[in-house]
Amino acid sequence: MIEDTIAALATPPGEGGIGIIRLSGSQAVAIAGKIFNPRQGTGLAACRSHTLRLGLIRDPGSGETIDEVLVSVMYGPHSYTAEDVVEINCHGGALATARVLQLVLRYGARLAEPGEFTRRAFLNGRLDLAQAEAVLEVIRARSSQGLQAAMAHLQGQLSRRINELSTSLTGVLAAFEASMDFPEEVGPVDQEKIQDLRQILAGVEGLLSSWEEGRLLSEGLKVAIVGRPNVGKSSLLNALLNQERAIVSNVPGTTRDTIEETLQLGGFTCRLIDTAGLRETADSLESIGVARSKEAIATADLVLMVVDLQTGIQEEDRRILDAVNDKYVIIAGNKKDLVGANYDELATFAGDYPYVAISALTGAGLDALAQQVKELVLGGRASRQLDEPLITRVRHRDALEKCQEHLRSAIEAWEKGLPEDLIAVDLWAAVNYLGEITGTTTREDLLDRIFSDFCIGK
Ligand SMILES: Nc1nc2c(ncn2[C@@H]2O[C@H](COP(=O)(O)OP(=O)(O)OP(=O)(O)O)[C@@H](O)[C@H]2O)c(=O)[nH]1
Ligand SMILES: [Mg+2]
Structure with missing residues (x-):
C-alpha cells in the first residue's frame, strides 16, 4: 500500500492561462480542505466526486489570500492514479501556483517525483506498464501517426496482444509442468503443444516486424x-x-x-x-x-x-x-x-x-x-494501422527479441528430443520477457528508469 499523499505542479511552470496543483493520496482531500475556503456551501470533504468548487486559497497561518481557484475532487478508484485526487486550478501565475504548492506541502503532502502520479496509476493496477509508457508517448507525439499509435497503446491494444500470447504460452508451460510433476498420470507433453508454440512464436515475430515502422514513428x-x-x-x-x-x-x-x-x-x-x-x-x-x-x-x-x-x-x-x-x-x-x-x-x-x-x-x-x-x-500495411499493434519502444523490442530467442530454442530442443525440464526453462524465460512489457515481471530499477523520463506532475 502507498501511504503518503503526493503533490506537484501539473502544468508547465511559468505564466499561463491556468496553473494546476495536483494532489494524490488518501489525505489529498483533507490537505486541500485545510487551505481551501469555498465561496458557497460546504467544504471539500462534502464535495461529490468529479465535481468542481469555486473558492479562495488562504494561508491558514497568516490568513493571507493567495488565489481564487476552482478545485476538482476525484475519489479513487475512478481517478488518474486510482487514489483520491484533488486538482487546484489556479490563475496561471508562477508565484500563486508556487505558494499554493508550498501550502499543500506544509500541510502534509510530499513533493511528487517525476512520473510518480503515473507510477501510482501503474502500481494501483489502473494502467499496465506499456500503457503507462504510452502516457509519455502521447505527451511527446509529434505527428498525427505517432499520436494515433500512442493512443492505441494507451488504450491497451499492445497489452491485449501481449496478454494473449502470454496466456497461450502459460498454457503450454502448464502442460510441461504437469508432465514433469506427474509423469505417470499425465505422460509426455502432447505434440499439439508444439504447434501452439510455433503460433506464439509467429505472433511475437509479427509484433517485431512492426518495429521498423514503429521506430520511424517514434524517432521521426x-x-x-x-x-x-x-x-x-x-x-x-x-x-x-x-x-x-x-x-x-x-x-x-x-x-x-x-x-x-x-x-x-x-x-x-x-x-x-x-x-x-x-x-x-x-x-x-x-x-x-x-x-x-x-x-x-x-x-x-x-x-x-x-x-x-x-x-x-x-x-x-x-x-x-x-x-x-x-x-x-x-x-x-x-x-x-x-x-x-x-x-x-x-x-x-x-x-x-x-x-x-x-x-x-x-x-x-x-x-x-x-x-x-x-x-x-x-509499406502497404495501411490496414495494420487500426487493429494490429505497433512496437515503438526499444524496450519492448528488446524484450520481444529475447522472448523470440527462448521460444526458438525451446522449439529446437523439443525437435531434438531434449528433456522437458530443459524446454521448460526456456518457456519460463519467454513468459517473463513478455511480462516485462506489461509490467507483471518488472524490477524496481527498471520502473525507476522508465518513470524518471516523465516530468514532475505527470
Ligand atoms: N519554373 C519552375 N522553376 C523552378 C521550380 N523549382 C525550382 N525552380 C527554379 O530552379 C532554379 C534552381 O532551384 P534551386 O531550388 O536553387 O535548385 P537546387 O536543386 O537546390 O540547386 P543547387 O542547390 O544548386 O543544387 C531556381 O531558379 C528556381 O527558381 C519549379 O517547380 N518550377
Ligand atoms: Mg539548393
Whole structure:
C-alpha cells in the first residue's frame, strides 16, 4: 500500500492561462480542505466526486489570500492514479501556483517525483506498464501517426496482444509442468503443444516486424533531398516548409552545406535535409558540400530524389539513382509547370520506384508526394494501422527479441528430443520477457528508469 499523499505542479511552470496543483493520496482531500475556503456551501470533504468548487486559497497561518481557484475532487478508484485526487486550478501565475504548492506541502503532502502520479496509476493496477509508457508517448507525439499509435497503446491494444500470447504460452508451460510433476498420470507433453508454440512464436515475430515502422514513428523519418544541381531541391524544401528557408537561385551549385528542418509529411515527423547538388566538381567548397550530401544519404531513411522535367533525365541522374538504391526512394519530377503533362520519361526512369510530378514553384503535386511518403513507410500495411499493434519502444523490442530467442530454442530442443525440464526453462524465460512489457515481471530499477523520463506532475 502507498501511504503518503503526493503533490506537484501539473502544468508547465511559468505564466499561463491556468496553473494546476495536483494532489494524490488518501489525505489529498483533507490537505486541500485545510487551505481551501469555498465561496458557497460546504467544504471539500462534502464535495461529490468529479465535481468542481469555486473558492479562495488562504494561508491558514497568516490568513493571507493567495488565489481564487476552482478545485476538482476525484475519489479513487475512478481517478488518474486510482487514489483520491484533488486538482487546484489556479490563475496561471508562477508565484500563486508556487505558494499554493508550498501550502499543500506544509500541510502534509510530499513533493511528487517525476512520473510518480503515473507510477501510482501503474502500481494501483489502473494502467499496465506499456500503457503507462504510452502516457509519455502521447505527451511527446509529434505527428498525427505517432499520436494515433500512442493512443492505441494507451488504450491497451499492445497489452491485449501481449496478454494473449502470454496466456497461450502459460498454457503450454502448464502442460510441461504437469508432465514433469506427474509423469505417470499425465505422460509426455502432447505434440499439439508444439504447434501452439510455433503460433506464439509467429505472433511475437509479427509484433517485431512492426518495429521498423514503429521506430520511424517514434524517432521521426530522416529524409534527404538529393539530385543534380539546379533541379529545385532547395525550392522543394522551401515549398514543403512554406517558408524561404534555403537560398534558391538559377546558378547550379547554390547550396553548399546541408540544411535541416523538421516538418510533418504524410502524418510522419520528418527531418528534411536539403543537400548540395551532386556532381563532379573542381570547386573545393562545393566538393565538401557534395561529400556532406553523400553522408546525409548514407544515414537517411528515405531519399527524395529530385529530377528536372524541363531538362529531362540526364546521365548524372542515373548515377545518383544507382547510388541510393538501397534506401526507400521517391522520385520527384520537378518543374512540371514548365512542361506538358507527359511523364513517360519520368516513369521509365523511376522504374519500380514510386514517382510524382511536382512543381516547387506552384506547389502542385506536393500533396501527392506526402501521400507517397505515407504509403512507402507504411509499406502497404495501411490496414495494420487500426487493429494490429505497433512496437515503438526499444524496450519492448528488446524484450520481444529475447522472448523470440527462448521460444526458438525451446522449439529446437523439443525437435531434438531434449528433456522437458530443459524446454521448460526456456518457456519460463519467454513468459517473463513478455511480462516485462506489461509490467507483471518488472524490477524496481527498471520502473525507476522508465518513470524518471516523465516530468514532475505527470
Ligand atoms: N519554373 C519552375 N522553376 C523552378 C521550380 N523549382 C525550382 N525552380 C527554379 O530552379 C532554379 C534552381 O532551384 P534551386 O531550388 O536553387 O535548385 P537546387 O536543386 O537546390 O540547386 P543547387 O542547390 O544548386 O543544387 C531556381 O531558379 C528556381 O527558381 C519549379 O517547380 N518550377
Ligand atoms: Mg539548393
